[in-house]
Amino acid sequence: MRSSLMPLGPPVSRDRVIASFPKWYTPDACLQFKEHFHGQVSAACQHRTTGTVGLKFSKVVVVGDLYVGKTSLIHRFCKNVFNHDYKATIGVDFEIERFEIAGIPYSLQIWDTAGQEKFKCIASAYYRGAQVIITAFDLTDVQTLEHTRQWLEDALRENEVGSCFIFLVGTKKDLLSGAACEQAEAEAVHLANKMQAEYWSVSAKTGENVKAFFSRVAALAFEQSVLQDLERRSSTRLQVGDGDLIRMEGSPPETPESRKASSLGCC
Amino acid sequence: MEEPPLREEEEEEEEEDGEAEEEGPEGVLGKSPFQLTTEDVYDISYVMGRELMALGSDPRVTQLQFKIVRVLEMLEALVNEGSLTAEALRMERDNLRQEVEGLRRQAPPAGGEVNLGPDKIVVDLTDPNRPRFTLQELRDVLQERNKLKSQLLLVQEELQCYKSGLIPPREGPGRRREKNPLVTRTSPASSNKEEKTIIRKLFSFRSGKQT
Numbered sequence: 028m029r030s031s032l033m034p035l036g037p038p039v040s041r042d043r044v045i046a047s048f049p050k051w052y053t054p055d056a057c058l059q060f061k062e063h064f065h066g067q068v069s070a071a072c073q074h075r076t077t078g079t080v081g082l083k084f085s086k087v088v089v090v091g092d093l094y095v096g097k098t099s100l101i102h103r104f105c106k107n108v109f110n111h112d113y114k115a116t117i118g119v120d121f122e123i124e125r126f127e128i129a130g131i132p133y134s135l136q137i138w139d140t141a142g143q144e145k146f147k148c149i150a151s152a153y154y155r156g157a158q159v160i161i162t163a164f165d166l167t168d169v170q171t172l173e174h175t176r177q178w179l180e181d182a183l184r185e186n187e188v189g190s191c192f193i194f195l196v197g198t199k200k201d202l203l204s205g206a207a208c209e210q211a212e213a214e215a216v217h218l219a220n221k222m223q224a225e226y227w228s229v230s231a232k233t234g235e236n237v238k239a240f241f242s243r244v245a246a247l248a249f250e251q252s253v254l255q256d257l258e259r260r261s262s263t264r265l266q267v268g269d270g271d272l273i274r275m276e277g278s279p280p281e282t283p284e285s286r287k288a289s290s291l292g293c294c
Numbered sequence: 295m296e297e298p299p300l301r302e303e304e305e306e307e308e309e310e311d312g313e314a315e316e317e318g319p320e321g322v323l324g325k326s327p328f329q330l331t332t333e334d335v336y337d338i339s340y341v342m343g344r345e346l347m348a349l350g351s352d353p354r355v356t357q358l359q360f361k362i363v364r365v366l367e368m369l370e371a372l373v374n375e376g377s378l379t380a381e382a383l384r385m386e387r388d389n390l391r392q393e394v395e396g397l398r399r400q401a402p403p404a405g406g407e408v409n410l411g412p413d414k415i416v417v418d419l420t421d422p423n424r425p426r427f428t429l430q431e432l433r434d435v436l437q438e439r440n441k442l443k444s445q446l447l448l449v450q451e452e453l454q455c456y457k458s459g460l461i462p463p464r465e466g467p468g469r470r471r472e473k474n475p476l477v478t479r480t481s482p483a484s485s486n487k488e489e490k491t492i493i494r495k496l497f498s499f500r501s502g503k504q505t
Contacts (some may be wrong), residue, residue, distance in 0.1 A: 046347045063354040149433055223427055 041237065048250075049242040055213075056219035058192060058247060064129055069252045072129035075170065077254045084123065084134035085248035086156050090178040091163035092171040093142030096198040101139050104241045109232050116141040120148040120159045124241070128249045134243055135159075147181075154185035155224035155289035158248050159192045166197040166211045166228065172218060179222055183286075192247050193224035196240065199232040331377065341415045342366070 048064050051057035056058040061071070071077045087099045098116050100253045102108055105122040120139040125132065137272065138149035138157075154160075175195060197215050200208065212228055219226035225243075231238040322330075322337040342362060349355045410416065418426050455461045 037458050037460055039450060118432060119440075121440060121443070123444075148429065149436065153435075 028064065035072050035243065037125065039125045043124070043126045045126055045242055047237060049246050051225060051238070052236065053216060054264065056195070056216045056224065058225040059245070064246075065243065065250055067252060067257060068250050069129065071253055071257060072131050075131075077131050077253050078258050078260060080252050081131045081133060084136045084289055085245075085252060087135050087137045087138065087155055087156040087159040087161060087244060087248070088151075088157040088182055089138065089161045089163060090140050090154075090182050091142060091221065092165070092168075092174050092178075093162075095142065095163050095165040095168070097142065097163050097172050098139050098230050100196070100198060101137055101230060103149040103237045104235055105137070107234075109234075114269040115143055116146075118146050124245075126242075126245045126249070128246060131249070131253075133245065133252075135241070135248065149254045151181060154182045156243070157182065157186055157191055158251065160186075161194045161196055161244070162224065163196045163198055163220070164215070166208070166215075167202050169211070169214070172197075172211075172215055175218065176222065179224075192244070193222055193242075194221060195219040195224040195226050197226070197228045200228045200229060200235055201233045224270055236292065278284045330369075330373050332370055332374050334368060335373055338369075339363075339366050 036164065048062055050062065051060070052276050054060065064072070081113060089101060091097055093115065095185055098107060098114075098120070101122055102110070116139055120140070120143055122137045124135045124137060126134065138153050141147075160179060162175040162179050162182075164175050179193065181231060195215060195218065197211065208228070208254060212226075215228075216226050227240045227243075231237060322334045323341070325334060346355060346359050346362070452461075
């Protein structure tokens with residue numbers, strides 16, 4: 028799915044423009060501490076040598092128990108709506124969200140899976156090729172937190188080891204406050220570290236942290252895609268010896284022609 | 295020839311019975327042959343023995359008497375066999391009835407449902423919400439929905455391009471790429487080709503299985 032091209036649509040809305048690297052939620056459970064894009068990535072974006080990355084989308088899979096609010100979280104982010112009525116997701120659903128990250132168009136394809144056991148056999152067919160796995164749980168229901176490990180295990184089984192960013196997301200933050208919230212978060216952070224996941228608390232109802240969270244997801248996925256693309260192309264260059272196609276960071280300034288060639292190089 | 299003395303012994307009994315039973319020994323000949331008992335056969339023997347004796351000691355009568363006794367013996371055997379068979383069948387029927395009642399008592403009280411064992415469910419065919427579609431059918435519907443949704447997103451974006459003036463109304467979709475600053479100018483032919491590729495890729499996008 029990652030190799031699929033996206034149509035170049037209208038410009039993305041202003042709140043989907045990510046210029047600086049979005050920060051983590053808590054330093055106690057985060058995937059990386061950097062506050063800026065990787066040097067190579069920034070350079071590639073500046074010089075427009077991100078290859079086909081701008082035409083691709085990253086696959087994000089959201090898993091977790093039923094009624095924790097996976098669909099609500101996605102709908103809050105993609106449509107900025109919140110529905111109080113619960114409606115079980117049938118099998119899977121998806122949304123495509125377009126970003127502009129460091130000047131490069133980038134899209135997330137967010138797969139919303141059913142939490143009901145009876146749909147597991149359908150939803151699990153959609154786990155494959157995920158760049159990001161979001162395991163969601165209900166902050167007010169400790170059992171749903173305990174189940175996240177199983178959900179993650181199922182999702183990871185369909186993907187290559189170490190190929191996915193993992194997020195642990197506590198939902199319904201608006202229902203907790205003060206000590207109860209701290210307690211729930213502490214437990215979640217503890218588990219997140221075991222899962223090698225980044226932890227976030229969100230509320231789809233109030234919208235708290237929802238945009239920041241998905242921006243973080245998008246930026247991490249984007250950066251990884253650019254780095255992988257650069258690496259792939261440099262290894263291709265070494266094999267094929269076709270050095271003209273690629274301009275790496277630190278290469279002599281490019282002419283418009285060579286820039287054009289490299290941006291089309293992998294189409 | 296053994297019969298007559300036997301009958302004579304019974305004579306007293308029969309006469310006693312005769313007082314109670316209006317029909318008497320003669321009435322037994324009016325019975326349905328399927329309801330005959332061995333007792334009835336003996337009654338018939340008695341009646342016929344008496345009549346034969348009344349005919350005197352003509353040797354022809356004696357000869358006929360042998361044959362009649364033989365026929366009555368055959369009738370007795372048949373009736374005897376029939377009643378034994380009927381009794382056996384009656385017993386078997388009663389046993390089966392008891393067995394059925396026992397099984398009915400064991401079955402769950404709810405509507406007398408049949409116990410299907412584990413991993414089985416009973417479907418109420420009159421329930422409008424009963425399960426009736428297969429998993430594969432649901433998969434197919436979902437795939438089709440996903441495909442249509444991706445097409446809808448594509449169309450919505452294109453519509454937005456027209457609305458925002460990114461693509462002038464008279465220009466075809468194949469040329470819209472040239473307006474985008476991020477894409478290098480290409481000839482209309484290759485641009486069209488690229489558009490087709492994108493659409494084809496989006497159309498072929500299903501369930502993420504191909505990644």
